Amino acid sequence: MAILITGIGELTTNDPELGTLREAAVVLDGDRVAWVGPAWRAPAVDERVDVEGRAVLPGWVDSHTHLVFAGDRTAEFEARMAGNPYQAGGIAVTVEATRAASDDELAANLRRHLAEALRQGTTCVETKTGYGLTVADELRAARIARGLVDEVTFLGAHLNTGPGYLDLVCGEMLDAVAAEVRWADVFCENGAFDGPESERVLRAALDRGLGLRVHGNQLGPGPGVQLAVRLGAASVDHCTHLTDADVDALAGSSTVATLLPACDLSTRQPLAPARRLLDAGATVALATNANPGSSYTTSMGFCVATAVLQMGMSVDEAVWAATAGGARALRREDVGVLRPGARADLHVLDAPSATHLAYRPGVPLTWAVWQRGERT
Numbered sequence: 001m002a003i004l005i006t007g008i009g010e011l012t013t014n015d016p017e018l019g020t021l022r023e024a025a026v027v028l029d030g031d032r033v034a035w036v037g038p039a040w041r042a043p044a045v046d047e048r049v050d051v052e053g054r055a056v057l058p059g060w061v062d063s064h065t066h067l068v069f070a071g072d073r074t075a076e077f078e079a080r081m082a083g084n085p086y087q088a089g090g091i092a093v094t095v096e097a098t099r100a101a102s103d104d105e106l107a108a109n110l111r112r113h114l115a116e117a118l119r120q121g122t123t124c125v126e127t128k129t130g131y132g133l134t135v136a137d138e139l140r141a142a143r144i145a146r147g148l149v150d151e152v153t154f155l156g157a158h159l160n161t162g163p164g165y166l167d168l169v170c171g172e173m174l175d176a177v178a179a180e181v182r183w184a185d186v187f188c189e190n191g192a193f194d195g196p197e198s199e200r201v202l203r204a205a206l207d208r209g210l211g212l213r214v215h216g217n218q219l220g221p222g223p224g225v226q227l228a229v230r231l232g233a234a235s236v237d238h239c240t241h242l243t244d245a246d247v248d249a250l251a252g253s254s255t256v257a258t259l260l261p262a263c264d265l266s267t268r269q270p271l272a273p274a275r276r277l278l279d280a281g282a283t284v285a286l287a288t289n290a291n292p293g294s295s296y297t298t299s300m301g302f303c304v305a306t307a308v309l310q311m312g313m314s315v316d317e318a319v320w321a322a323t324a325g326g327a328r329a330l331r332r333e334d335v336g337v338l339r340p341g342a343r344a345d346l347h348v349l350d351a352p353s354a355t356h357l358a359y360r361p362g363v364p365l366t367w368a369v370w371q372r373g374e375r376t
């Protein structure tokens, strides 16, 4: 059954030809967008919803989360706010809790966080393994995620657990998990995996037909960005500490720079250099990095507001980065955009324009969400 959503005060389509429309309407047919245009030209359909002048955007595309986990790291957060640095080793605390949880507990926790994100307008989610770090636990995380999210990434290379672990990741673990995931990722950072180790993981993933993502340049300068660009990764995520050569490499590539402002704030890092990247011509995405250690939020609205208020991005750039940019980072064309044929994922704000996302930071502005054509 087709639904006409009309009375749209401002419609962000992210389609270069359609642009941003005023007094617009959208027709949804099943799980797809069937028509987009000015309200006065809308076709007659079975059902009509008038959003009375509100702004409509594509649903958020959260292209970086770690949501297959159990446990809590409040104490680590408190210590950090008291001045302790963030260290990769905190991951081990979540690994222990995740291994001890049942499949049902992990799935319920994932569902709870996805529902929380959906209530805030997030309609497409990527999530990673990486809190299992044994063949059986990584496989279990991938299978749980596969049934519940849009995109699943293998992150067995999240923490180096000791001698022989790299061989395990690049061999038996990837063999076991490859059929369950589309992507592989590596935490390329001091305290996790160095450049050559990261390259080994990524090449082993390529050999098994997986797409690549990289955690790079999070806690200091490092080889992650250059490695991601050289190997044609879809995205390099964090990008907090970049040299000019890193920015140039990203600008001359199809690798998306995915910035995670909530993580930078929660780990007391500087905010990633969004303006430098955009001015150089790099493609930028924004994501939450929702995880219990470095960034425990599912709020894309918070990331957008931070990007505008503190990272020098315009509202248009930030909204694009959190929708179409996320889609680009996941190499998808069906989400993050509202045009005929796209997935019917819509986010209606209780506000007349997307500017209110930054103008009214911290205010829950989601008024309605459609995901795959269903009002949630």
Ligand code: NIG
Pocket (backbone or CB within 6 Å): 066, 088, 090, 091, 094, 187, 215, 218, 263, 289, 291, 292, 293, 294, 295
């Ligand atoms: O993206 N950097 C590595 N992984 C996560 C942190 C995970 C954790 O601290 O539990 C991140 O920040």
